[in-house]
Amino acid sequence: MMRRLQKIAVLGGGAWGTALALVAARAGRDVLLWARDASTVTAINETRSNPSYLPGVTFDAPFQATGDLGGAVSGCDAILLVTPAQTTREMAKAISSTIEPGTPVVLCAKGIERSTGALLADVLADCLPQATPAVLSGPSFADDVAKKLPTAVTVAASQGEVADALSAALASESFRPYASTDVAGVQIGGALKNVLAIACGAVVGRGWGASAQAALTARGFREMTLLGTALGARPDTLTGLSGLGDLVLTCSSAQSRNFAFGLALGRGTPVKNLMSGGKLAEGIFTASVAVDLGKRHAVDLPLSTAVDAVLREKIDLDTALASLMTRPLKRETD
Numbered sequence: 001m002m003r004r005l006q007k008i009a010v011l012g013g014g015a016w017g018t019a020l021a022l023v024a025a026r027a028g029r030d031v032l033l034w035a036r037d038a039s040t041v042t043a044i045n046e047t048r049s050n051p052s053y054l055p056g057v058t059f060d061a062p063f064q065a066t067g068d069l070g071g072a073v074s075g076c077d078a079i080l081l082v083t084p085a086q087t088t089r090e091m092a093k094a095i096s097s098t099i100e101p102g103t104p105v106v107l108c109a110k111g112i113e114r115s116t117g118a119l120l121a122d123v124l125a126d127c128l129p130q131a132t133p134a135v136l137s138g139p140s141f142a143d144d145v146a147k148k149l150p151t152a153v154t155v156a157a158s159q160g161e162v163a164d165a166l167s168a169a170l171a172s173e174s175f176r177p178y179a180s181t182d183v184a185g186v187q188i189g190g191a192l193k194n195v196l197a198i199a200c201g202a203v204v205g206r207g208w209g210a211s212a213q214a215a216l217t218a219r220g221f222r223e224m225t226l227l228g229t230a231l232g233a234r235p236d237t238l239t240g241l242s243g244l245g246d247l248v249l250t251c252s253s254a255q256s257r258n259f260a261f262g263l264a265l266g267r268g269t270p271v272k273n274l275m276s277g278g279k280l281a282e283g284i285f286t287a288s289v290a291v292d293l294g295k296r297h298a299v300d301l302p303l304s305t306a307v308d309a310v311l312r313e314k315i316d317l318d319t320a321l322a323s324l325m326t327r328p329l330k331r332e333t334d
């Protein structure tokens, strides 16, 4: 049995980092959040809020913030890494000299490293081998979690007792983690649903109807299952919270930044306008790497390929739809 994880460092002062710091504080943990932005640190410490990322939310449980990364990590029992997926390698390197061997590092971003095609746990294994990698993913909007609305997620680590200890450290009456040992599966579900959420948003924005949205969600789940199992995911993980659960959430709600990105695209905003600034939509970065992984593993991913081609401005949405609808007919499960 692992000892209780009491001292939690949360790295990342955005919407999800702040919401997860609140989750851990509500569960009775001692929480220190690191943010690179000094005004975020000040706001959290002085106003118990993060108006830039969680406007209108006042914290109902206590935690502190700091701009000192080494100080946040030093002596902690577990780290929640909650910066964007593409920053995982630089963050892992930045804490490599401070982290105690064996400390669980929980990957909370949803993505795949674009430059290598590596899952984020493999990035950690590469540049932070002394850490114990874990993943937290599932249907959970930061705003809902921060407002204490009921949420369930999956927490995975290859050693079951680590997943159990992390779940126990974060659980409260409004936040229910389910433990898993399928680290790959939990990561893949969370990463791929963002690409499919962009597609669903575009379908809704273009006015193609609820039937198309449902078809896309179901066929998107098929893509997630085919690529996921090729990458080592267990099928029952993909039908769980971090796969189907998160896919359903983000493919149906404009509260999702990925869905909202697609919605704006479907309504006619040019890709280049959407790409310049705006809110983080991880699916933008995952689309191309998903397509590459599909090719590498001989898995056909028509929807992700269409999203990638639209984002690269190689085709427009109408052409993407036409090519998807006129593909050679096939058996549903082929």
Ligand SMILES: NC(=O)C1=CN([C@@H]2O[C@H](COP(=O)(O)OP(=O)(O)OC[C@H]3O[C@@H](n4cnc5c(N)ncnc54)[C@H](OP(=O)(O)O)[C@@H]3O)[C@@H](O)[C@H]2O)C=CC1
Pocket: 012, 013, 014, 015, 016, 017, 035, 036, 037, 040, 053, 082, 083, 084, 085, 087, 108, 109, 110, 111, 140, 141, 142, 143, 279, 280, 282
């Ligand atoms: N928001 C949500 O509902 C959920 C988000 N997630 C995932 O969590 C991850 C983070 O998302 P979220 O918190 O919402 O994003 P936000 O855009 O709200 O915040 C991003 C945070 O990361 C910081 N940041 C960006 N780049 C770096 C860097 N190079 N080094 C250090 N810090 C950096 C930003 O700092 P600064 O303010 O200085 O720019 C900011 O504090 C994503 O992968 C997302 O998919 C998962 C579940 C739910």
Ligand SMILES: O=C(CO)COP(=O)(O)O
Pocket: 110, 138, 139, 140, 141, 142, 194, 197, 246, 249, 250, 255, 256, 257, 258, 259, 280, 281, 282
């Ligand atoms: O992952 C999320 C909910 O589970 C958040 O989705 P977005 O990043 O699309 O807002």
